[in-house]
Amino acid sequence: MADELGSRRLSRRTFLAALGAVTGGWALGAPTHAQPRSTVVLARAEGPGAPGYDRILELVTAAVRRLTGEATDAAARRRFFGLRDTLAVQIAASPVPVTPEVVDALCTTAARAGVAEERMLVYSADEQELYQAGFAIRHEGPGVRCYGAGSGEYQESLTRLLGPEVTALANVPCLSPHPAVGLAGAIANYLNAAANGLRHDALSDGGGRVPQILKLRPCRDRTRLHVMDCLEPAYDLPVGAPPARWRYNGILLSTDAVALDSVALAILQGKRREVTGRDWPLDPFPSHIQRAAEQYGLGVADLESIELRRVGPMDAALI
Secondary structure (H helix, E strand, C coil), rough: CCCCCCCCCCCCCCCCEEEEEEEEECCCCHHHHCCCCEEEEEEECCCCCCCCCCHHHHHHHHHHHHHHHHHHHHHHHHHHCCCCCCEEEEEEECCCCHHHHHHHHHHHHHCCCCCCCHHEEEECCCHHHHHHHHCEEEECCCCCEEEEECCCCCEEEEECCCCCCEEEEECCCCCCCCCEEEEECCCCCHHHHHHHHHHHHCCCCEEEEHHHHHEEEEHHHHHEEEEEEEEEEEEEEECCCEEEECCCCEEEEEEEEEHHHHHHHHHHHHHHHHHHHCCCCCCCCHHHHHHHHHCCCCCCCCCEEEEEEEEEECCCCCC
């Protein structure tokens, strides 16, 4: 694979279980400023079929190393996770769920950096959606826990899970349109951590206020990495029918949610244009991405100011 050094023996460890409840009334953090330039990695697997777990782990490993520029995989992992961390993994279970193997691969990456399984939590807003997406629900016991944030308590605005015991947060969306905000990307995925009141407020302005969730200190300060599942994204969500999807075999990685969403939006718009032969704008348009950069100072939205690093085959990459 391009940009990978050496060979690796990979063995699957399934860590799914996760999360419970709550935290909340955190004030917005101090004003932040968008970086002048951000980096996003696009890593893709070869072949037309769906990659298995080992191949997905290779993609994540190569992308983490490419993002950091470190000389070894071990050094690259340690840039994001360490022995003392308690890791929460926030995943998308709807409108299009994340591939469980992508979450497995991320948990394996954290484990290889020294994070104990017992200190890993996987969650999404709705436990039933998690189960339907193929995730094993585990509220307690050894290993990684996995359950819905809504099954526990909230402390005012956020799930109590993001309390002080959690030191690291990994954000794992799946590329798809979103019926309320336009793009089911890294920024919108923080709706999974929000209590109903905050969620309602965030969505009340056509989704333009969704970035306020990421702006809250527990989300902003603890997020280490955004990993977007682009293995089989959706380009349309037709009413009364399954999502319209295509085999892309990719993942996107970044430390900048805004930059990642900007790249993801370009890919999605490219696919929609390819399908129809003309522009096919998302409805609603994801205006929250630009607002996240300009109003909230959460990252870089201008594609000209984003360095896109590529790993693997780039035919039909759409960007």
